[in-house]
Amino acid sequence: MKANEKLKRFLGTCLILAGGCAACWAVYVFFDRIVNGFVREWFEDNFTYTQWIAIGDAYVEGYYTKEILWDNLKGMLFRALIIVVAAVVVLVRVASILYGSKQAREAIQNAGRMIEDYMKHDKEASEAFPQGYEEISLRLVEIKADMQRNAQMLREEASRKNDLITYLAHDLKTPLTSVIGYLSLMDEAPDMPASQRAKYVHITLDKALRLEKLINEFFEITRYNLQTIALEKETVNLSFLLEQMTDEFYPLLNAHGNTVLLDIKPNPAGGPITLWGDGEKLARVFNNILKNAIAYSYPGTGIAVECGISRGTAQIVISNRGRTIPAHKLDTIFEKFFRLDDARATNTGGAGLGLAIAKEIVTLHGGAITASSEDEVTSFRVELPLGRDLPPDTAPDSVDYDFAESAGTAGKYSSFS
DSSP: OHHHHHHHHHHHHHHHHHHHHHHHHHHHHIIIIITTSHHHHHHHHHHEEEEEEEESSSSSEEEEEEEEOHHHHHHHHHHHHHHHHHHHHHHHHHHHHHHHHHHHHHHHHHHHHHHHHHHHTTOOHHHHSOTTOHHHHHHHHHHHHHHHHHHHHHHHHHHHHHHHHHHHHHHHHHHHHHHHHHHHHHHHOTTOOHHHHHHHHHHHHHHHHHHHHHHHHHHHHHHHHHOOOOOOOEEEEHHHHHHHHHHHTHHHHHHHTOEEEEEEOOOTTSSOOEEEEOHHHHHHHHHHHHHHHHHTSOTTOEEEEEEEEETTEEEEEEEEESSOOOHHHHTTTTSTTOOSOSSGGGOOOOSSOHHHHHHHHHHHTTOEEEEEEETTEEEEEEEEEOOTTSOGGGSOSSOOOOHHHHHHOGGGSGGGO
C-alpha cells in the first residue's frame, strides 16, 4: 500500500515537471515563431545599444556593433526570477493542497470503512486497523466497550422493568379477586350480621387500597418513561423544607410505629440553611428517601434526618434501622426498576423508581447521592452545592461536621435502641 502511494507521488511529480517544460516551450514558440520574432526585437530594443566603430580618422568607413546593457538585463532577470519563483510557489502550494485534500478524502473514506467494519462485526482492533491507525483503534475500543456496557445496562433495565410489570399484573389479580369475592358474599346474603358485614367491608377496603397502590405503580412507570425532569431554580430554605417534610410524614410514620429525629446543624453565617435549587424537585428527593426509609425500617424504630454545611456544600443524611443491605445491592440501588425485595409479598417498595428519580434530580443540581449499610443501619447521604446567588460566607470550608459517624451509629439515638 505504501509502495503504491510512493509510486503515485513520483509519477505526479514527473507529470508536473513535464507539464512545466511543455508550457515554457509553448510560450517560446508562440512569441518567437508565431508573432515573427517579437521576443528578439523586444530584447534588442530594451537590452542592447548600437555603436558605430570607425576605421581610420575620417569616420567614413567603419561598422556597427551591438553591446548588451547589462544593468537593464540584470534588473529584468531579477524581476523575472521573482515572478517565476512566486508562480512556482503558488503552483506547488495549489498542487499540494489539492493533493492533500484528495489524500485526506481517501484516508477518511478508508477510516470510515474500517470503523464501520469494526463496529458491525466482532473483530479485534488489530484485525480491523492496520499500522498507522493505533490512536483511532484505541479510542474506538473504548467507545465500543462503553456502548456494549450501556447496551447491557439497558437490557438489564428492560428485563427488570418487564419482570416488574409481570409481577404487578399477577399481583393485581389477588386483591381484585378478594374484592369481588367479599362483595359477592355481601350481595348474596343481605341479612348478614352487622359485625360480619363490617369485617368483610374492612377486608374489602384493605384489598381495594392495595389494588389502588398497584395501579399507581403502573402509572409511575409510565410517567417516568414519558417525563423529562427540568429544574426551575430559586433560593430554597432547606431547613424549613426538611421540617415541613418530616411533619407531613407523621401519619405514615405513626402507622409504621416510627419516629423522626430531625437535627439541623447551625448555619455558620447565621439564619437557616439555604441553597439555589428547585424546591419542588428537592422535596421529591427527600420524599422518596423517607418513604424508602420507612418501608424498610424495623417497626418502632427511629429515623434520623441530619442537615448541615460541610466542605462548602449542604449535606443531608437520612438513616434508619433495618435489615442490612448487601454490598452488591448497594451498587445497584439507584438503578431504575431495582427493588430490594425480589418477592412482592412483603408489600414494601414501589416500582423501583424512587431512588433512581432522586439520583437524577440530585445530579441535575450538581450534587451527589450515596448509600451505606452496615450493622442494620442504612444511611443515604445527599450533597448539594449551595449555589451562585448566596453570599460567600454561607459556604465556609472551615466548618466540617462529621455526619458519617453520627448517622452510622445507631446508639446515638434513643429511638434506635
